[in-house]
Amino acid sequence: MRLHxxxxxxxxxxxxxxxxxxxxxxEHAFRHLRKGEHRAADYLAMNPQGLVPTLExxxxxLLTQSLAIVEWLDETHPTPALLPADPLQRARVRAVALAIACETHPLQNLRILGWVxxxxxxxxxxxxxxRVNAxxxxxxxxxxxxxxxxxCFGAQPTLADICIIPQLGNARRFGVDLSGFPRLLQAEAACKALPAFADAAPEKQGDAE
Amino acid sequence: MRLHxxxxxxxxxxxxxxxxxxxxxxEHAFRHLRKGEHRAADYLAMNPQGLVPTLExxxxxLLTQSLAIVEWLDETHPTPALLPADPLQRARVRAVALAIACETHPLQNLRILGWVxxxxxxxxxxxxxxRVNAxxxxxxxxxxxxxxxxxCFGAQPTLADICIIPQLGNARRFGVDLSGFPRLLQAEAACKALPAFADAAPEKQGDAE
Incomplete structure (x- = not known):
């Protein structure tokens, strides 16, 4: 498979x-957002929203929308599970992921900051x-x-951590004071000790600048 | 249970x-957003984002985030299924739901329009x-x-229709020309013929103005 x-x-x-x-x-295919490569016709044919990522x-x-992709991965490759087994806990984990994916991240991405x-x-x-990040x-x-x-939810990383860690990076870039968020920072420290998180960091990618 | x-x-x-x-x-508990009732301390204690809905x-x-609530409902009350059985189709349905729930709805709700x-x-x-709706x-x-x-996805309504129908209502309120969206309008017509959708419409609720 290939991740755009x-x-x-x-x-x-x-x-x-x-x-x-x-x-x-x-495989990793890079779409340079600041150069507008996500608005090219070939990419829009794969991802009508013109957003990254797309998993091919x-x-x-072609799979679009990061949370749909992660849920697909969790359903097709069940181990290690990214959601707890209990439906109520699954809902709590998803709620944190969605609080980031719905009301935080899309309000401060390149597209919307460009509008503002x-x-x-x-x-x-x-x-x-x-403000959005805080x-x-x-x-x-x-x-x-x-x-x-x-x-975020106990002894194993979940979909919540998967959404929180990248957002904390954004928050730092925008100068948000994170000292009032000790639980998020605790989760971040636990995640960053895992190669799965460390190797996924922006600065480790082939297109990092 | 009670839906706020x-x-x-x-x-x-x-x-x-x-x-x-x-x-x-x-049961339905009403939180009047234009009067700021979602920012009251008792409600923020239930829903730290100060958003509706909350399912108690x-x-x-307390369950927050509409998609997390709908997924919980689907897991605890499996019939009729709101997602297909096949993982790839589930991902496609979720991608449409998330395109609305992440990059459309939160960008045009009361909170953000207030900022703009x-x-x-x-x-x-x-x-x-x-523009957001279009x-x-x-x-x-x-x-x-x-x-x-x-x-949206065949002969039964799914999570995609559940997100599309309310958004079409918003789009009309903001004067979006929907004539270029024949498949969405076809899905809407099919949904509106079902009492489950018709009875959920804003104008049928106890707090409708």
Whole structure:
């Protein structure tokens, strides 16, 4: 299979982590977002949203949307599980993942910051991104406050950690003070000690700048 | 169980549809978003994001994030299934749902339109909302173009329809021309013929204005 991504894309980063946790190898095809390569006709034919990542399977099937890809990986390669077995806990893990994937990440990606910048300038775009990250992570900190560590939900990484770790990187880039999020930082430290997370980091990718 | 929602919230609307499709009855608690009732301390204690919906189970457990709630419903009440059995088709259904839930709905909800309005005024907010809806739905139209109808994915409604139908309502409110989306409109017609969808519509809710 081949993963179409970009080193700095949080959504591609999530899929890289999941592939590594599952021990599934993929070729990497790079789509340079700042150069607009995700808006090229050949890429839009694969991914009508013009977003990374896209996972291209060996049979030619094209999977889009990082969380759909990670759920597919978890269903087709069940070990190690990325979601708990209990439905209620699965819902809690998915809620944290979705709090990042719905109300945090898409509000501060290149596309939307470009819109804000065009309307109101760079300073407004930076303040917008900082606020989005701070509010999204603050909610996640509360959502896992009563869960055992060191990961977001106990002794193993889950889909929640897969979404939180890339977002913490974004938050730092936008200058968010993370000191109020001790549980998220605890989960990050546990994740970063695992090669599956460390090897998926943006700076380790072939297209890193 | 009790669903905390708001008649016009797309995310609450999704959960209402799913409950109806599953034949699961729930009390409805109304949180008036325009009056800020989702920002009240008692509600933030239930839902740290301050978003609707929240599903409160009889044992006191609190579920947040509409897609996590719908997946929980599908796992605990398997019939009728809201996702296909085949992993690849599940991924495709989830991708459409996420294209709405990640890059469309949260970019045009009350919270974010409030930010845009504050920065640039009402006209900019309306144009922003229209663009978000048009781009999100255009991508979904392409994602299902080769799928059999009448629903988004064949003969039964899925999680994709559950997300598409409320979003089409938003798009109309913002004046989006839907004539370029024949497959979405076909799915909508099929859904609206089902009481599970019709009864979940905003105008049928106890808090509708």
């Amino acid at each position: 991504g970009y080193f700095r894309s949080s959504a591609a980063y999530r899929v890289r982590i999941a592939l590594n946790l599952k021990g599934v190898s993929a 399977l060996d049979n030619g099937a 910048r065009e309307l109101c300038g760079e300073e407004a775009a930076q303040a917008w991104a900082k 509010e999204g992570l603050a909610a996640c900190e509360k959502l896992i406050a009563n869960e055992p560590g060191p990961f | 929602g708001y008649f016009r919230s797309s995310a609450a609307y999704r959960v209402r549809i799913a409950l109806n499709l599953k034949g699961v009855s729930a 189970l009889d044992n006191g457990a 309005r504050e920065l640039c005024g009402e006209e900019a907010a309306q144009a922003w909302a229209k 781009e999100g739905l255009a991508a979904c139209e392409k994602l299902i173009a080769n799928e059999p109808g009448p629903f």
